[in-house]
Amino acid sequence: IAPRFDADGTAAPSLPLDIFERVVAEAKPLGLSSVKLTGGEPLLHPRFTGILDVVRREDLGLTVETNGLLCSGETAAAIAKCRDPFVSVSLDGAVAATHERIRGVKGCFDRAVAGIRALAGAGLRPQVIMTLQRANAAEVGDLVSLARDLGAGSVKLNVLQPTARGARLHEAGEALGVAEVIALGRRFEGRNARVAGVKLFVDYPAA
Numbered sequence: 001i002a003p004r005f006d007a008d009g010t011a012a013p014s015l016p017l018d019i020f021e022r023v024v025a026e027a028k029p030l031g032l033s034s035v036k037l038t039g040g041e042p043l044l045h046p047r048f049t050g051i052l053d054v055v056r057r058e059d060l061g062l063t064v065e066t067n068g069l070l071c072s073g074e075t076a077a078a079i080a081k082c083r084d085p086f087v088s089v090s091l092d093g094a095v096a097a098t099h100e101r102i103r104g105v106k107g108c109f110d111r112a113v114a115g116i117r118a119l120a121g122a123g124l125r126p127q128v129i130m131t132l133q134r135a136n137a138a139e140v141g142d143l144v145s146l147a148r149d150l151g152a153g154s155v156k157l158n159v160l161q162p163t164a165r166g167a168r169l170h171e172a173g174e175a176l177g178v179a180e181v182i183a184l185g186r187r188f189e190g191r192n193a194r195v196a197g198v199k200l201f202v203d204y205p206a207a
Contacts, residue, residue, distance in 0.1 A: 017047045021054055034061030043070040052078050059083055068115030069108060076122035088127040089116050094142035102135060113150060120151025127154045133174045137184060144200060154199035
């Protein structure tokens with residue numbers, strides 16, 4: 001989230017582990033059965049493995065949304081020990097040049113790919129998420145093939161939202177229109193199509 005949304009400047013650099021434990025303890029009697037760790041980047045949390053320990057101890061399902069850069073084999077194995085683990089990794093291009101141009105970090109493509117491989121090596125079938133824009137729309141087919149080769153179980157195409165950094169891209173005309181997103185989805189047999197052994201989900205925008 002863009003820093004300007006932290007209106008009073010009080011955001012902590014990370015959620016304290018004891019507060020996470022307290023939230024879980026209070027929520028379980030209300031029916032809590034799983035948690036989603038997202039961000040920002042959840043793997044940056046200095047007590048990430050401690051959070052996983054709590055998730056395992058409380059027998060909670062787990063979803064993690066990550067950029068994959070910090071997902072080592074050890075971290076992937078720890079995630080895989082949780083109940084019903086599901087991990088999504090952002091990959092905004094089928095090649096390094098596209099992904100790194102969008103993400104703005106040199107070398108992040110290879111590290112994200114290594115993270116996906118680590119998750120697959122731990123027995124998981126991670127989901128690859130691409131945020132659609134003009135800069136990467138032509139690479140959807142290649143991304144699905146790459147995801148399959150890396151051991152991913154699915155690819156999800158997200159629509160670029162006009163919030164925070166996405167607002168600037170919308171203003172610059174980089175967002176696809178509704179008709180363009182629908183046409184792209186139909187190229188791959190529409191919503192929830194299975195392409196080359198990988199499940200493809202298209203997050204269609206509201207008309």
